[in-house]
Amino acid sequence: MAGDIRPIARESTAAIIARQLREAITSGVLEPGQQLGEAELAARFQVSRGPLREAMQRLVSEGLLRSERHRGLFVIELDPGDVYDIYATRAAIEHAAAVRIIRSHHTDAVAALEAAVEGIREAAERDEPRALSDADFRFHEVLVHESGSRRLSRVARTLFIETRMCLAALQHHYPDPASRVEEHAAIVEAIRHGDEAAAQSRIEAHMEDAVSRLAPGTSLRSGAAPTLSEGGMDIPG
Incomplete structure (x- = not known):
């Protein structure tokens, strides 16, 4: 029986935020080219900026968000x-x-x-x-x-x-x-x-x-x- 027992997978706050943002982007709720405001999103998710930034960086690495210096993060646009x-x-x-x-x-x-x-x-x-x-x-x-x-x-x-x-x-x-x-x-x-x-x-x-x-x-x-x-x-x- 011990071999059948596995640890419970727990999503981090950053992973949950990343999943929800990913779904919003891929479903079109967040439109291509739309800028994501860090303060607004932190308020909507009711989280601190730490996990939010981690989540957004995950989406940057996945190619769903792009970062512009001194401007912020934007949903990618597919040409x-x-x-x-x-x-x-x-x-x-x-x-x-x-x-x-x-x-x-x-x-x-x-x-x-x-x-x-x-x-x-x-x-x-x-x-x-x-x-x-x-x-x-x-x-x-x-x-x-x-x-x-x-x-x-x-x-x-x-x-x-x-x-x-x-x-x-x-x-x-x-x-x-x-x-x-x-x-x-x-x-x-x-x-x-x-x-x-x-x-x-x-x-x-x-x-x-x-x-x-x-x-x-x-x-x-x-x-x-x-x-x-x-x-x-x-x-x-």
Whole structure:
């Protein structure tokens, strides 16, 4: 029995603040480019500035906040080059995950992905943008997780933080939520039929669609990332 008893994990105050700020940033509650006032946040969290500063530095190291000398901390803004990098990398990771699932004939993985698509469909039918973004995110988490690759999961974990910011923006860009359901269902269909080429094509098409909506004029198919001078990601205020 002693071997089954483990210490209780306790989150520090800084970790709790970092988690809440991370969720606010990735969900769009704290908007790209928004300045974070230390005094205001300390009052809202009802904490001293010590743990708040530690939490904010964690988010700086994660790339969600940027520090400007003599000005303070700001939520990052994703430019077209960032969007390109995020989705190009995700396309490679998720294609590799799909191939692993297909080659392992992992029927449980297909069932988990079908359940994830159903979650997207239910959120779309309820017309709840935030729930739709959450369900969309969950699908891609499931796809990578069900590959069984610890390395793919580890790489995707960091990338998914920025992905949440993109998904929060995408909720403003899909005129018909049903199209979001169809894109994910098509990926699962290819995996279910063991068609690696179709899985790759549909994953790439899904990523391309997101990039074209978030950064008009940018394309994964062009083979070249846009320059930083081309402006920021198209996120409504």
